[in-house]
Amino acid sequence: HALESPFGLGIGGLRARPFLETRLTAWDKSEIEEDEASRAGLFGGMELASTVWRRTRGAVTSLTPHARISEEISIYESDTKPVRFDALDEPIDGDELEVGLRTRWSRLDHKRSFDLDLRSLRRTERADGEVDEHVLAALAELYTEVEGVPLAVRQDYRYDEELDQTAYWRAALGVEPMEDLQIELAYTRGPKIQDPLLAEALELELFDPRFEAASGKLRYRLTPKWEVELSQTYSLVNNGRLDSDVILRRFGHDYMVELGIGTRTGEGAAFGLGFQPLIGWKPKRLGLLE
Numbered sequence: 198h199a200l201e202s203p204f205g206l207g208i209g210g211l212r213a214r215p216f217l218e219t220r221l222t223a224w225d226k227s228e229i230e231e232d233e234a235s236r237a238g239l240f241g242g243m244e245l246a247s248t249v250w251r252r253t254r255g256a257v258t259s260l261t262p263h264a265r266i267s268e269e270i271s272i273y274e275s276d277t278k279p280v281r282f283d284a285l286d287e288p289i290d291g292d293e294l295e296v297g298l299r300t301r302w303s304r305l306d307h308k309r310s311f312d313l314d315l316r317s318l319r320r321t322e323r324a325d326g327e328v329d330e331h332v333l334a335a336l337a338e339l340y341t342e343v344e345g346v347p348l349a350v351r352q353d354y355r356y357d358e359e360l361d362q363t364a365y366w367r368a369a370l371g372v373e374p375m376e377d378l379q380i381e382l383a384y385t386r387g388p389k390i391q392d393p394l395l396a397e398a399l400e401l402e403l404f405d406p407r408f409e410a411a412s413g414k415l416r417y418r419l420t421p422k423w424e425v426e427l428s429q430t431y432s433l434v435n436n437g438r439l440d441s442d443v444i445l446r447r448f449g450h451d452y453m454v455e456l457g458i459g460t461r462t463g464e465g466a467a468f469g470l471g472f473q474p475l476i477g478w479k480p481k482r483l484g485l486l487e
Contacts, residue, residue: 198218201214210247211245212246213244214246220236222279223236224280227279227280228278228280234279235275236289238273238290239269242293244265245263247261256304259301262297263298266295267292288323288324291323291329292321293319295316307342308340311339313336316334332356334355334356336352338485348371348372349372349484349485350369350370351367352368353368360388364388365386368383369381369382378415378416378417380414381484381485383411383412383413384412386406386410387408389404389407390407395407407434408432410432412431414427414428414483415428421448425444425445426446427441428440437462438460439462453475454470454471455470455472457471
């Protein structure tokens with residue numbers, strides 16, 4: 198939860214956002230399964246941002262620089278630690294400094310756009326046993342048409358300068374080769390394993406990626422009232438299928454019925470039946486193409 202009070206500085210369109218933020222997380226099991234784990238933190242800081250834009254030859258270009266600083270005021274952590282599965286489980290201590298620049302270009306007469314977000318995040322003054330962080334991140338997205346075929350591309354890249362390795366990589370491509378058919382392909386890779394014990398536990402080699410997968414989705418409108426969607430994610434680390442889904446949709450005048458069947462590694466098979474009213478609704482494209 199956060200309390201904030203933005204205000205304008207009257208210089209170059211700059212706006213300041215002072216904030217006071219609290220975080221509280223609890224887990225029913227810790228690294229020692231019999232115990233619970235909890236964590237709380239109080240932080241204060243300030244964010245500065247501004248947006249400038251220009252219109253030329255039927256296109257609009259905007260630039261949004263920003264800087265954010267967050268200081269740790271107080272931290273509480275239980276004696277037992279949570280198991281680290283994702284970012285939610287990572288320690289929250291330390292001071293943060295983030296600077297970034299976002300630029301967007303879009304055509305007014307055609308559905309074409311390019312969006313680029315660059316950021317640098319530093320975390321210092323960490324607790325004992327935790328290393329400082331310096332992450333460089335870039336997120337780029339392009340939407341255009343090639344010979345009348347809608348095409349969308351997204352690249353998400355994060356580099357950990359402290360560990361000198363790619364922390365995250367995801368590339369995705371969406372295409373609509375015909376009006377009723379949409380396809381999306383993606384490749385995702387996580388950081389390399391640098392802990393021999395973790396490599397042994399995952400039955401992988403040292404410096405292999407923790408996660409590496411390819412995924413694909415397909416959506417086809419059979420008729421104005423029937424639509425089918427197929428998706429599958431395949432692990433490139435252990436050459437196994439992570440999940441797959443088949444969804445069949447029936448559109449009525451003001452409602453939609455959805456029937457889904459899928460399997461997920463570690464969870465087994467699943468069956469779902471859904472009903473959704475469609476008041477003021479219009480068909481959406483798949484993923485990046487929307």
